[in-house]
Structures are given as structure tokens and as C-alpha cells.
Amino acid sequence: MRRSVSTAGLAAALVLGMGALGAGPKSFEASAQQKPATMEVKIDNFSFGPVELMVPVGTTVTWTNRDDIPHTVVSTDKAFKSKVLDTDEKFSYTFSKAGTFPYFCSIHPKMTGKVIAQ
């Protein structure tokens, strides 16, 4: 599981790297908007922070579990689903479409959050 997470991280880093180099029309677009291409959500004390996040389409959001207990990040409408994240493990998802994406921890379903991509 760690392997797949780090591979995803590497892929994200490569994409970012390419973006920085200005390779390809997509990254051109992103830099033209001058918005950060990555955003962070921290999991602390059984809650997502920020609980609601607005991002430009194309942004990669990375969740980091900082609790002593494993959590997951699962989109309510099945757009994305992380493996279980142990302490300090991360999950990333790139929001390539506009929309509201409610999500929760499938282990502790009282934990809910929302990403709005526009």
C-alpha cells in the first residue's frame, strides 16, 4: 500500500515538475491562472482540515493523516477512494472536473469533508 501511495506521489511530482518546466499546453494553462496546483488537507483529531476546500480545476489535493489511528478518504459519489492511511501516510487526487465532491472516512463516517472544484 505504501508503494502505491508513493508512486502516486511520484507521478504528481513529475506532473508538477513538467508544469514548472512549462512543458505541454495543460501546464501552460495552469501557470496562466497563477493558482497553486496543489492543496493540502490535514487529518487531525478525527477531522479533516479545512473541512471545506475550494480549488481551481486541475488542482491536486493531498490528504495527510496526522492521527494515531488510520483513516480513509472516500468520495461519497465514488469519484475517488484512498487505501487506508496509517499515521503520516498521504493520499492525492487531482480534480480534473468542476463540481462539489463530498467525502468521508469510511472507517469513521462521522468524519466528513468537501472539495469544491471550479
Next chain:
Amino acid sequence: MSEKIKDEILHDHNHDGIDRRGFLKCMAWAGTGAFCVIQGGVLKSYSLSRLPELGSKEAMGELSFVQISDSHMGFNKAANLDVVGTLKAAVDKVNGLATPPEFMLHTGDISHLSKPEEFDTVDQILRSASAKEVFFVPGEHDVLNDDGKQYLERYGKDAKGTGWYSFDKKGVHFVGLVNVMNLKAGGLGTLGHEQLEWLEDDVKHLKHSTPIVVFAHIPLWSVYPEWGWGTEDSAQALAYLKKFGSVTVLNGHIHQTMQKVEGNVTFHTAASTAFPQPQPGKADSPGPMKVPAEQLKSVLGITDVNYVQGQHALAVVDSSLA
């Protein structure tokens, strides 16, 4: 320190039987060594120090079993760096019981991350228990990443659905339920329609006098919904059990002992063998609670249950690992 705690237990409750009003006292003792007997729906409670004075019938049940819970094998954070050691201590406690239990119930969170080696370690440690037979229900930590496939292969070969089943021992009907699957955003534990239908059918033909023991991971009563400590559709399950004179519900998940009586139903949660969690609402989150190392074993434990045939009685006794 532990001597001091023991003294408190022994001297604090030299009471005799108490009625339901006195039950709160019993709740307060739970985890520090109370002995609760349900007779004809009326709960009586004795302190452990008075156990020798009780008649042998009460003390020596005809059916004796132990509940252990939340062993979280694989957990290695500050709240307990040695969950192997504390599970072994729990097995030692079981093996030291005056009345050897005939079997054990494990009410879930066997593993911390559903890893095969975590289950293997628990299985290996439990093999050293005097009670060879162990009945399991899954906790949410046992069904991570694969919707419970591995759990079913290991523990639920003969179970229905996602792992529910029933069996009979000496006239007591046991029902193991699964309320950790298909959890919905914002919700609590869930039994689901298929399992509820099965339960209704499972108990339909039983005599009303049959003592029922229901065990599941997440509490089947609303302990603290803000932290997810409850089950959405447990009321429906309990409705099917209303006709029975004696229903005992055993849960885990909240890593602390708690009891409640509602009509003929007694609800009880067991301590964890791994780490304690805070009392409802007493912390920012229900995460693992770190206590001073020398106190850890006093907040972990096992639960011993005795049934005396013909007396309609189930006695639930919590013992800490200290």
C-alpha cells in the same frame, strides 16, 4: 499505585445486591471489578470482595465464557507500544479465572490495519488460552481495503452475509452481528436490511424464556453518536428481541467498560486489550488515550460472563489486566 487502586475497589463497595436505581453504581465499578447478576430481569450487583460469600450457584455458573475486544494487533503508538504483551496478559487473566471459560468471544478490531501478520499474531496468542474455541465478529479495522474478504476467509467461513451467525450453548442463544460494513458518510454503525431480516428469522422460533446474548463490535445503543458510538438501525434489531426475558448485548469499539439496562436488555461494552479511549466528549476526539505506563494495565481488561441455568441469570464481570 496499583495497590492503591485495588484497595479502593475492595473498600469502596461493600454493598449487597442493588436494584436498577443502583445500577449507576455498578457502572462506576465496571472495569475495576464489579460482579453484576441479572436475575429475572432485575440486576443485582456485588463487589468482587464479596464473591466468596455468594452461593456457589451464583459464583459457579453452568456456562462461563469470556469476552475480549479491540486487540488492535499492529498498533505501536505512544498509548501502547506493546499490544502483543497486553494481549498475552489478557490471555493469562483468562487462564487464571476460577471458573475456566468454555469459549471466548472476540468483539472485533482484532487487527489494527487488517494485515495478515496481525491476524496471525492474534491467532497464535489466543491458542495459548485455556478456552480453545473463539467466536469473532469484525471491527472496522478488520475489514480495511478489501470489504472484509480476508476476515471472512479467516473467521467467517460458515457465517452469513458479511460475517453474521448464531449458535447455541447450554440453552443460551448467541448471535454475532456485523455493524462495521458499508458505513455511510455522516452515519453510525449499520446492520443493514439483509442482516436484520436474517435476525428476525433467526430468533422467530425460539422460546421467550431462551436467554439471548448478542455480540457486535460497535455498541448497539447510543453511547455517543457525536463520536460515531452507536448503530443506526439497532432499534430494529432490538425490536426483534423484545419478547425475550433475558437479552445481554456485548460490544467493544469504545475501549472502556460501560453498562446500561433497558427493560429486559442489558448492554455492556468491554475494555480493550490494547489501549484506552477517552470517556464520551471528554477529549477532542476518540483517539487513543495515553496514560502513565504504570496505569496502562488498569485501563485494559477482559469480561467474564456466567450463566446459571434455570435462574435466568447472566453475570457480567469486568477485570482489568492490572
